[in-house]
Amino acid sequence: MKNNYILALASAFFFFGSVGVKAQTILDEDFETENTDAENNITRPVAVEEGWTTIDSYSGSELRYKWSNYYSDKGTIGGKHVAMCDGPISADFAPEAAKPREEILLSPELDLNNTYQLSFDWKVSPVAATAKSMYDLQVRVVVDGDVANAETIFSIQNKEDVKESGVSEWPLSTWDTHTSKLDLSDWKGKKIKLAFVYKMYTTIANIVYLDNVKVKKFTPATSPVAKLNKTTYSYGDVYIGEKFYSDAFTLTNTGLKGLQITSVDLPEGVGLTIDPSAVNLDKAQSVKFNVSYTASITSSATPKVVLHTNGGDLTINLKANKKMAPDGLTEETFEVAFPPAGWQNDGWSKSNGGLEGDVSVYASGSYRDQYITSPRLDLTKGGKVQFTYYNQYDTEETDEDGNGVAQSNDITLDLSTDGGKTWKAVWTFDYKKGTYGETTTVDLGTATDNSYVRWHNTAIKSNDGDVDPYSSFYLDRVFLPALYGQEGTPFAATLVAPADSLTNVYNQNIELKWGPALFAEGYKLYVGTSENVYNVVDGLDLKDALSYTLATAEYETMYYWKAGQTHQIELSVNSLSK
Structure with missing residues (x-):
């Protein structure tokens, strides 16, 4: 007797819970009918639940031109069935369907005794956005059975409707599946039907797929969220x-x-x-x-x-x-200047987008070898180099057997221990990895204080005008071992512009530019009309800037200028005649 009593309570509780869940969702249609005939895959009834009806304007015999159920073993949107309605792509295919018309799919009657939201999945052809073949999927709210005066609350031809429903794509240019959500709060307290309308505007069109139609209770937003x-x-x-x-x-x-x-x-x-x-x-x-x-x-x-x-x-x-940076290593991220102080560049470029920070350097396809070379290194106590790279290789080329073709360029890290006279590869990128990136460390061993490393991108070849496939190799976040002279006097900056002893220079907005000096912390500028007399600019602290614009200068006057490090005296003296 006690056991039976417990079972009765459990059953009553379960029944109560089911009613509670059902009250939150008053329509849930996935169109998964029993038809699984691939030969006869367009059928009626359209929906699973009772109460769905259609209003057909097409009077022909082909079900595809009015709302029907479509079966595909591979699926179209969600499961294997969807509701669909189609239009002919040529007026010759189905003259009775090739005209402006509306086909209507009506839901069962819904009692909106609270605030509810409609959601549904849909898919249309991109030609829906083309004037010649424009067609529409609309949603209307039918009150008191008055289909003729139903209010249209959604149209795929209305940008605001599409955006407001939660779909970001506009115009509709793909076959992607979209999910739209519409607020039905304006009809709270009323009994309505939802009309899904396939609307042709011209004589040709394409298909609409509809799935997962749900009406659920929800709390409408009253502000942005x-x-x-x-x-x-x-x-x-x-x-x-x-x-x-x-x-x-x-x-x-x-x-x-x-x-x-x-x-x-x-x-x-x-x-x-x-x-x-x-x-x-x-x-x-x-x-x-x-x-x-x-x-x-x-x-x-x-x-x-x-x-x-x-x-x-x-x-x-x-x-x-x-x-903290690894002991004994100096990091170069290529953010300040290119090439950086002490580096030499032959064919590499700066990329606006970094593996670290905002800048990387890269080498790509070229008919000659490309190098970027480090400052002079002191390897008398040994050393390692650490760097981050990304090899980008995208090709659709295949060989005679249909296999992918490997990149034709090699990427190596070369070491010279005799001041750059001879080089040997100490690291080679494994081209079999294709598109790949990582941070790697290479042990350079013990060598001289006149050593260098360089990243080397080999030349590609052209065969009768056909260029072999190649990769783009990005380099960043380089950690170098001990730099030669880093405990002593900063190296000299390099002159960029204007050229030494240049004449006939326009006397307005003269840009003075210099290359970075290795180990310099900043620069001071000196400009004068006599050598070693700086009566125009005298020791202006430019921090780490590498240029300065002289607003104006006197005609027929020789100017002398120099850029000196903030903790070291001048680097070079140059003159320009006005």
């Missing part, structure tokens, strides 16, 4: 002074239009790739951005970014494993 696709990011190991960017964050407005970022809390060393004040998102609109992190002695290893919006505050939790 901010949402992030993720709220954490880890940068991994970051050496002091380095800068890294996160993967993309996506900020989406899931509420009413007009989402704005009112302010941002940015800790030391953290930045954003967007202008927060320019963000103003419509409903369902998104914006992508990255978060940068620059490690310093005082920057937090676990900073938090807070986006204050009119749709709620959002917090991004960041993490970095801050590290």
Whole structure:
């Protein structure tokens, strides 16, 4: 007797729970009918649940030109069945269907005794956006059975409707599946039917697929609502002074239009790739951005970014494993100048986008070898070089057997221990890896204090005008062993412009430029009208700038100038005649 009583209670509780769930969803149609005949894959009835009806304007015998159920073993949207309606791609195929017309699929009657939301999946052809073959998928709300005066609440030909429903693509240029969500709150307290309307505007069109039609209870948004696709990011190991960017964050407005970022809390060393004040998102609109992190002695290893919006505050939790640079190594990130102080370049280029920071250097296809060479190294106590690289190789070429063709260029790290007279490869990229990147370390061994390393991209060949496939090789975050002379006097800067003793120079906005000096901390500028007399600019501290614009100069006057390091006297003296 006791056991039976417990069973009765359990059954009553389960029944109560089922009613509660059902009340939240008043329509759930996936169109998964029993038909599995691949030969006869367009059938009726259209839907599984009772109460669905159609209003057909097409009077012909082909079911595809009116709302029907379509079966595909491979699936079209969700399961193996969808609702569909089609239009002829040529008026000759089906004259009775080749005209402006409407085909209507009506849902069962729905009692909107609360606030509800309609959601549905759909797919259309890109030709829907073409004037010659324009057609439409509309949603209308039918009250009291008055189909003729039903209100249209969605149309794929209305940009605002599409965007407001949560679909970002516009115009519709793909066969992608989309999910739209529509607020039915305006009909709270009424009994309605939903009309899904296939509408042809001309004599040709294409297909509409419809699936997963649901009407669920929900709470409508009353303001913009901010949402992030993720709220954490880890940068991994970051050496002091380095800068890294996160993967993309996506900020989406899931509420009413007009989402704005009112302010941002940015800790030391953290930045954003967007202008927060320019963000103003419509409903369902998104914006992508990255978060940068620059490690310093005082920057937090676990900073938090807070986006204050009119749709709620959002917090991004960041993490970095801050590290000091490896002992005895000097890092080059190519951020300040290219080529950097002490480096020599022959054919490599600067890339706007870094493996670290904002800049990398790279070599790509060339009919001659390309080199980028380090400053002079002191390897009398041995040394290692560490660097980060990314080899990008994209080709569709295949050989006679259909196998992919390997890149034709080789990438090597070469070492010279005799001042650059002879070289040998101490590391070679494994071309079999294709597109690949990593941070690697190469032991250079013990050698002379007149040693150099260079990254070498070999030349490609042309066979009767056909160029062999090649990769692009990106280099960044280079750690070099002991540099020759790093404990002594800074090296000389190099003259860039204007040329020494240049004459007939226009006397307005004269740009003085010099190359970086190895080990220099900054530069001071001296300009005068007599040698060693600097009566125009006398020791102006330019920090780490590598140029200065002289606003004006006197005609028929010889000028002398020099750029000196802030903790060392002049590097060079040059003159220009006005």
